[in-house]
Amino acid sequence: MNQLIGFKRNVSLDIREKFAIRQSKTEQYLCELTKRFSEVVIINTCNRIEIYFNADNCSKANIDFIFDIFNWDKDLKEYIFHDKDDKVTEHLMEVACGFHSKILGEDQILGQVKDSFLYSKDRGAASNELGRLFQTAITCGKQFRTEAKLYEIPVSSSSIAVHEAIDRGHKTYMVIGYGEIGSLAVKYLLGQDVGKIFLVVRTPENVKDIFDPRVEVINFNRKNEVLNEVECIISCTSAPHPVVRYEEIPKKVDLFILDLAVPRDVDKEIRDLDNVELLDIDDISRIDDKNKALRRARMIDFKYIIKEYFTEYSNWLKMRELSPVISAMKEAGKEVVSDRYASYRNRANARNSGELAEVLIKSTSDHYINKAINVLKEAKLKGCEDQCMEIISRIFLS
Numbered sequence: 001m002n003q004l005i006g007f008k009r010n011v012s013l014d015i016r017e018k019f020a021i022r023q024s025k026t027e028q029y030l031c032e033l034t035k036r037f038s039e040v041v042i043i044n045t046c047n048r049i050e051i052y053f054n055a056d057n058c059s060k061a062n063i064d065f066i067f068d069i070f071n072w073d074k075d076l077k078e079y080i081f082h083d084k085d086d087k088v089t090e091h092l093m094e095v096a097c098g099f100h101s102k103i104l105g106e107d108q109i110l111g112q113v114k115d116s117f118l119y120s121k122d123r124g125a126a127s128n129e130l131g132r133l134f135q136t137a138i139t140c141g142k143q144f145r146t147e148a149k150l151y152e153i154p155v156s157s158s159s160i161a162v163h164e165a166i167d168r169g170h171k172t173y174m175v176i177g178y179g180e181i182g183s184l185a186v187k188y189l190l191g192q193d194v195g196k197i198f199l200v201v202r203t204p205e206n207v208k209d210i211f212d213p214r215v216e217v218i219n220f221n222r223k224n225e226v227l228n229e230v231e232c233i234i235s236c237t238s239a240p241h242p243v244v245r246y247e248e249i250p251k252k253v254d255l256f257i258l259d260l261a262v263p264r265d266v267d268k269e270i271r272d273l274d275n276v277e278l279l280d281i282d283d284i285s286r287i288d289d290k291n292k293a294l295r296r297a298r299m300i301d302f303k304y305i306i307k308e309y310f311t312e313y314s315n316w317l318k319m320r321e322l323s324p325v326i327s328a329m330k331e332a333g334k335e336v337v338s339d340r341y342a343s344y345r346n347r348a349n350a351r352n353s354g355e356l357a358e359v360l361i362k363s364t365s366d367h368y369i370n371k372a373i374n375v376l377k378e379a380k381l382k383g384c385e386d387q388c389m390e391i392i393s394r395i396f397l398s
């Protein structure tokens with residue numbers, strides 16, 4: 001039985017911190033958990049801790065065991081949920097598709113789900129029902145993102161800024177600042193068909209992770225020298241004062257400026273220039289709110305993909321229940337073949353081979369037909385012959 005424990009919605013950071021799991025101890029935790037559970041997968045990210053496990057029963061003792069392994073305070077049980085069976089299937093598929101992410105629909109979680117699964121699989125902790133569930137959920141997440149095309153609707157300030165600039169057809173850029181937002185902006189730009197990026201930083205020699213020839217790293221002293229060459233400026237420093245001033249802006253060059261900084265990097269008066277279109281962080285936020293609504297609507301439109309994979313996995317589980325019977329049937333068939341083959345070898349020299357083959361084939365047929373007849377008779381006496389007749393007819397008469 002697949003089961004899951006995780007945080008309830010809207011649990012505060014103060015509480016979530018108390019459930020923190022050290023990445024360096026994941027293998028130790030996995031080893032301890034698999035002493036009780038047949039399969040275990042731990043998803044441990046900055047915003048999510050979920051323990052997936054397979055156990056024969058759903059008991060309070062299982063939860064206590066998990067809390068003991070991670071040394072969690074049992075008084076905090078009120079902040080976790082415990083799901084099983086179909087709810088686990090649905091939840092994991094929704095997680096893989098981004099429905100439960102802080103940034104709705106973000107794609108990083110799919111990679112995290114895959115990494116968590118592979119970590120357990122490589123250690124023999126996810127090879128049966130739970131392992132199959134994760135494989136199905138990962139495939140579901142991939143198809144969901146491909147068909148929903150969520151990349152068309154950016155949700156971070158950096159991705160929105162780049163998307164707005166690319167939509168306007170700009171090819172030459174200046175990115176001012178290389179912190180978290182600036183590095184993402186450069187990353188998104190390099191994923192597009194851009195011609196040139198001037199990256200402006202205070203200490204160019206500290207930028208050691210960019211090797212794309214389209215990027216030229218310059219210091220602030222050279223910033224104004226290249227302003228005439230760019231079509232778009234994305235500014236995102238942590239400076240307490242403007243770094244793009246009114247008097248620095250070329251008056252004969254059209255510019256699209258995106259100011260992602262708080263406080264602002266760009267003089268407010270620049271907005272009044274006829275050759276400049278300026279968007280600040282509030283403008284970006286309004287686009288962001290609109291995009292979130294669009295993304296949510298699109299995700300709901302494609303939620304049928306989750307239902308399809310949910311059904312696929314449920315059907316696999318049902319068929320799995322038949323495995324012991326199917327194996328027994330195959331073994332019984334092997335015994336019949338072995339018995340008839342032994343008869344053939346014993347009689348091969350005494351009779352015509354064609355007549356002998358006919359006798360043995362009829363004997364094999366009679367073996368199963370007589371069994372089916374007896375089962376049908378028993379079903380008739382019990383008053384359930386209709387369903388039995390349907391099955392036997394499909395086997396012998398179709």
